[in-house]
Amino acid sequence: MSRIAVAVLYAVAGAAAIGESQRPISQYSNDSPVTQLDQALLGIQTSNRYDLAKRVQVLADLAKAHDVLPLMLAKYDATPETEYSARRLALGIIGELRDERALDMLVKILSSKLPPDDNDSESLRTGARAKEETVHMKATHAVGYLRSAQSRRVLLNTMRDHESYTVRAEAVSAYMWNSTDQSVAAQELLRVLPDSLQPVVTMPIFDRGMDRAAFDKALAEWRKRWSREEY
């Protein structure tokens, strides 16, 4: 078969696979909630900027009709440890559901030990430890988004006790971003954090949609206060 023919064949197959995840929710209504949830998650995983809102709406409709959180917690537990992307997706959805019942499981994740150092001398962040770290980072996002007194305490514990500096820093960022009054939150954190984490508190966030002038101003202020050869 020519390369072009093979290309066309797989393009059609790929489109068909993506099309499956784009079926409207009504077509799944006879499926069990678990099956519907799986389809909705696959839809989000393969969504781009054009169809994201539509795919999220599918999940939102499902969440209105069913108690989705226990299903998501079970899904996270059942996902193989090495399926890092699927675990992050599950944690992301759990976080977006903003349900305090998830906190125990999130604390359990953040209290679990990371795998040993990857011994990857190039540090390309492709080993088990680096990948597991990204799961813990996602867990800090889910905790922070709860925006409750209890979740803030969990983040403070994570900043103090987590074995990874990267995760501790992510907890600082999640705490700050989810705080209503950021100047108060910053003062609070600067009082209790060790020197190594203090610079993270006021780091500006680079993101699509940011106010570029505000970003530049915040970055200039940060550099004035914290910039040095090494900290």
Add this chain to the structure above:
Amino acid sequence: MVSRGVLIVGLMLLPLPLAAQSRICQIEQGRESDENARALLFSRHQCRASTIDLFRRLYNFNERHWDQGWGWDRCSANDSGFAFPRMVDAIYLIRNGIDQPNFGGWHDSVNYARVPTGQGRDASRRHSYRHEPQFTDKEMSNKAMTSHRGLLTTDRVEIKCDGFDMSPADIARALLHEAEHIINGSWHGTLHHRRSSRLCPDKECADRWHDHPVTDPSAPYAIRSTHSMYQIEAEFSCDISTFHADWVTWDVIEVAASTANSILTSNILNPPGWRCARPRPMHWPDGITLGDTGPTRPVSAR
């Protein structure tokens, strides 16, 4: 009895890569997230002959290195178990993954695309090296990719068989990283990472950050100034996460911000002072929520 000299000559006459010819770098398939990402990338480039030829030429892939079990002629959606199609996916992502019309990131795709080429357009950054696959000898190296440059060395980036067992975005950032090893090196070798008492007292894991302004959307910042290895990785990962092209799907972008933040906190001696992307559970635009879950914070500098 065969003398030692005859034996050596006899061995030299043997076709050399006998063992190598029988080896195939077969990469584990079936991880759903990777497969989705590859299906997406394939649906974009579709292994068009012109695309493949361009990549082979620009990024110095030679058939004699890639044709023995590495998948030189294997490029279909079903061939992601081979190394070469994975390189095609990664390079396509480097060349096309950043949003061009609405650009506002650190660099645009045109600039990232030049970094791992053998022939950069900017004469001051001209370099020439190959991309070659290598079977991993676990006893010799635990690196997924290595860069080589020197007076008596073929300038090249070696991608170990294990190094292909990464997501397209991971391969892409690793290629950029290795490119900067070579670009920043001198005639006698590549630039090495540094040790850091704070970050890595026992090994070389850190780079300096070379600051440059954020891109003006009307004039993308060209990668002409020095970029360290981890710096280019962090900037690319953050750009993929935040200023990705519209077609890029969630499974490609979702981990990129975490990767960027990990690098910024763990591999940079003098952090630039920013973090990548809002720490929201799902990296969704404002306004997209799962039902009535309260207001979300708008994107802010902090």
